[in-house]
Amino acid sequence: MAKGPYSDKVMEHFMNPRNMGEINDANGVGEVGNPACGDVMKLYLKISDDGIVEDVKFKTFGCGAAIASSSMATELLKGKTVEQILELTNNAIVEALDGLPPAKIHCSVMAEEAIEAALKDYYVRVGKDPKIVDEMKAKIKDKVKH
Amino acid sequence: MIYLDNVAGTKPDERVVEKMIPFLKEKYGNPSAHFYPLGREAFEAVNEAREHVANLIDATPDEIVFTSCGTESNNMAIKGLALNDNYKDKKHIIISEIEHFSVQNTCIKLLNEGYKITKLKVDNNGQINLDDLKKSITDDTLLVSIMSANPEIGTIQDSAAIGQICKEKGVIYHVDAVASVGHQKVSVKDFNCDLLSLAGQNFYGPRGTGALYVNKEVKLTPLFDGGFQENGYRSGSENVAGIVGLGEAARIAKDEMDTYIPKMQALGKKLMASLEGMFDFLHITGDKSKRLPGHVSFWIEYIEGESLLLWYSLNNIYGASGSACSSNILAEDEDDLAASHVLTAVGVPNDICAGSMTFSMSKYITEEDIDKVIEVTPTIVTRLCEMSPYYNKK
Ligand code: FES
Numbered sequence: 001m002a003k004g005p006y007s008d009k010v011m012e013h014f015m016n017p018r019n020m021g022e023i024n025d026a027n028g029v030g031e032v033g034n035p036a037c038g039d040v041m042k043l044y045l046k047i048s049d050d051g052i053v054e055d056v057k058f059k060t061f062g063c064g065a066a067i068a069s070s071s072m073a074t075e076l077l078k079g080k081t082v083e084q085i086l087e088l089t090n091n092a093i094v095e096a097l098d099g100l101p102p103a104k105i106h107c108s109v110m111a112e113e114a115i116e117a118a119l120k121d122y123y124v125r126v127g128k129d130p131k132i133v134d135e136m137k138a139k140i141k142d143k144v145k146h
Numbered sequence: 147m148i149y150l151d152n153v154a155g156t157k158p159d160e161r162v163v164e165k166m167i168p169f170l171k172e173k174y175g176n177p178s179a180h181f182y183p184l185g186r187e188a189f190e191a192v193n194e195a196r197e198h199v200a201n202l203i204d205a206t207p208d209e210i211v212f213t214s215c216g217t218e219s220n221n222m223a224i225k226g227l228a229l230n231d232n233y234k235d236k237k238h239i240i241i242s243e244i245e246h247f248s249v250q251n252t253c254i255k256l257l258n259e260g261y262k263i264t265k266l267k268v269d270n271n272g273q274i275n276l277d278d279l280k281k282s283i284t285d286d287t288l289l290v291s292i293m294s295a296n297p298e299i300g301t302i303q304d305s306a307a308i309g310q311i312c313k314e315k316g317v318i319y320h321v322d323a324v325a326s327v328g329h330q331k332v333s334v335k336d337f338n339c340d341l342l343s344l345a346g347q348n349f350y351g352p353r354g355t356g357a358l359y360v361n362k363e364v365k366l367t368p369l370f371d372g373g374f375q376e377n378g379y380r381s382g383s384e385n386v387a388g389i390v391g392l393g394e395a396a397r398i399a400k401d402e403m404d405t406y407i408p409k410m411q412a413l414g415k416k417l418m419a420s421l422e423g424m425f426d427f428l429h430i431t432g433d434k435s436k437r438l439p440g441h442v443s444f445w446i447e448y449i450e451g452e453s454l455l456l457w458y459s460l461n462n463i464y465g466a467s468g469s470a471c472s473s474n475i476l477a478e479d480e481d482d483l484a485a486s487h488v489l490t491a492v493g494v495p496n497d498i499c500a501g502s503m504t505f506s507m508s509k510y511i512t513e514e515d516i517d518k519v520i521e522v523t524p525t526i527v528t529r530l531c532e533m534s535p536y537y538n539k540k
Contacts, residue, residue: 014456020533031535039450042535059535063452067533 007098010068017067019074021057027125030117034110039066043073043114047122051082058114065104066111072096073111082122085115086136148463148515150505152348153297153325153441157510158391159350165394166352169387177384178375188386195393199357202396203323203342204333211358211379212389216324217248218369219343219358220291222380223320224252226366227289227341228259233318233365236288242266242274242303243491244296246322250487253291262286270493271433272301276311283315293322294332298468298488298504299432300441302330309338318364324348324356328399329407329438340364346388350509351395355388406509410440413507413516417442420520425527431492431502440507445494448537449501449530457526458503463519466504 006014028045039062046055056077058070072093077085090108094100100108116137120130149157169191177192179185196207213219227233239256241249243265253263264282266274274292283290290312294305305321312319320341323332328349334342341364346355360366360379372381414437421428427447446454451467458465468486489502505519531537 014453015460017533040535059533061448061534061536062450064456066450067453 005101005104006064006068007100009096009098010064010100013068013071013097014064017058017071019057019071019078020059022059023055023057026055026057028118028122030114030119030121032110032113032117034106036106037063039063039107039110041066041070041110041114043070043111043118045077045118045122047082053077053080053082053085062107062110063104065100065107068097069093069100069108069111070114073115077115082119083136086119086133087140088112088115148511148518150463150465150507150511150515150519152508153438153504153506154466155347155353156350156508158352159395159398161398162351162391162394166387166391169390173386177386178373188384191390191393192384192386195389195396198393198396198400199344200359202332202400203327203344203359204335205342205359208377209334209359209362211360211376212384212392213356213358213380214354214385215356216246216322216343216345216348217356219324219345219356220246220248220320220322221252222358222366222369223341223343223360224249224256224289224291225369226379227318227364228256228261229367230365231367233288236286238262238264238284238286239288240264240266240279240282240290240292242268242292244268244272244299244488245291245293246297246324249291249293249322266292268301268491271436272296272299272431272488272492273303273433273436274308276304276307279308280311280315283311283317287315287317289318289320291320291322293324294326294337295323295330295438296432296488297325297506298466298486299443299492300437300504300506301432302326302436302438305337305339309336313338325438328395328403329410329440331403334359334361346392346395349395349399352388352391355385355392357392402509407439410507410509410511413511413513414440414442416513417505417516417519421523424524428527429494431489431494438506440511441504442506443502443504445489445502446527447501448534449527451501451503453530454501454503454526457530458519458522461518461522461526463522466506468502468504 023044023046026044026046031042033040042059044057048054056074060067060070090112093108120133123130173187175184175188177189180189196210199210200207266278268274295302309319319339321339322343324345326332327344340361342359344357347353368379370381429445431443455467468489
């Protein structure tokens with residue numbers, strides 16, 4: 001196949017997206033959009049009582065990079081704990097996809113934001129303050145810096 | 147492979163390529179050196195090409211200036227006028243909001259030189275309003291530059307009527323006819339225009355070739371300084387093989403257009419009707435009848451254009467998309483992600499990345515090719531709809 005701007009991995013996930021769809025009894029749903037290009041991603045999480053991602057699905061309106069980033073994100077999320085998935089940055093998604101063109105990095109950022117949004121929704125549903133997500137994110141960033 | 151991106155460039159006609167080859171190999175003389183046979187041969191070949199190009203657009207050979215492409219022709223027309231002392235008192239230019247970047251950006255440059263630019267609005271079908279044009283022309287107006295057909299939505303303007311208005315008001319009229327030449331009848335006499343740009347790649351000629359028609363009454367200041375090639379309008383050694391190819395493409399277009407245009411028109415109508423009948427959330431863009439033959443453009447609610455483009459290409463169908471995402475697929479800067487100015491102008495919502503597609507045919511397209519597009523479309527659209535958070539099955 002001709003390569004074009006996308007890696008084979010990106011094209012593979014674009015053609016065969018993993019975990020595409022909705023989860024009816026999800027307990028964390030996040031929807032984010034990127035005003036620059038108009039893409040939208042909706043992420044559904046089913047988190048077990050002991051805080052592990054049991055199931056994850058997505059729906060995306062977007063370009064090849066956005067669809068591939070969504071698909072890859074769901075793969076990276078499955079089976080992880082809430083703490084672990086907060087550590088999942090867009091860089092990890094880009095790396096797992098064997099790179100994205102510079103103008104398409106924001107599509108992977110959207111996937112990271114969708115994870116955050118879904119987790120915040122989860123915390124609200126289990127009666128906790130969704131700010132925890134921001135605090136934990138800040139801590140992780142701090143750790144990376146030092 | 148089903149190549150349906152012919153507004154980006156057509157496949158060169160075999161006869162064009164054949165005609166060019168000797169000028170890349172044994173006939174390598176410089177047309178300026180016409181005192182010996184090798185140079186004279188090149189000189190004569192360039193002039194023969196000039197005749198064919200002139201013939202195609204109802205001009206005379208001495209009104210044709212060869213350039214490197216449509217962009218150069220557009221730049222030469224607009225900047226050439228603006229730089230010329232004969233017109234230094236007039237500082238107003240009128241264009242439409244769906245002009246090619248080579249017209250729009252050239253005009254933006256001139257803003258710094260004290261020019262005022264009026265951008266005429268177009269209706270939802272992509273046509274300018276002739277009354278708006280009349281009202282916009284003032285004593286200060288130097289130039290009206292309106293394309294004859296828009297490559298993205300296919301809409302054809304009424305160039306003859308625009309030309310008539312410009313003539314009555316004594317304003318210079320430039321037509322960017324890059325998308326039209328070879329696809330509709332283009333006559334500088336019918337259009338009443340003073341300047342007209344064309345490019346070889348759009349009608350089965352070689353890439354990197356173009357020409358500007360310059361009416362004898364009009365004075366242009368050349369963009370390049372150098373020798374006296376092209377009547378002093380464009381210095382620099384001629385691209386002889388390219389010019390020969392452009393000339394041959396013009397000759398073939400003149401002879402055969404009447405045969406291939408109706409075929410392309412019929413296939414375009416068939417594709418448009420089938421697509422429209424498939425989904426009520428698929429919308430045709432551009433004027434449905436006043437459009438380039440074999441040109442079909444549309445956008446689909448719930449679906450983003452680049453994904454559509456990629457899926458067609460995975461089915462070996464190559465079209466174009468005007469979505470923000472695809473046009474900037476290789477852009478370095480995310481800030482460049484803006485929806486196509488043409489789609490925005492004709493009212494396609496730009497709060498979403500418009501799922502727009504353009505299929506433009508050539509004379510080589512067959513009915514089977516179009517049937518294949520019709521066959522794969524429902525699967526592609528259904529698949530992308532299923533993935534879209536906007537789409538709720540009714
Ligand atoms: S979806 Fe528009 S750039 Fe990714």
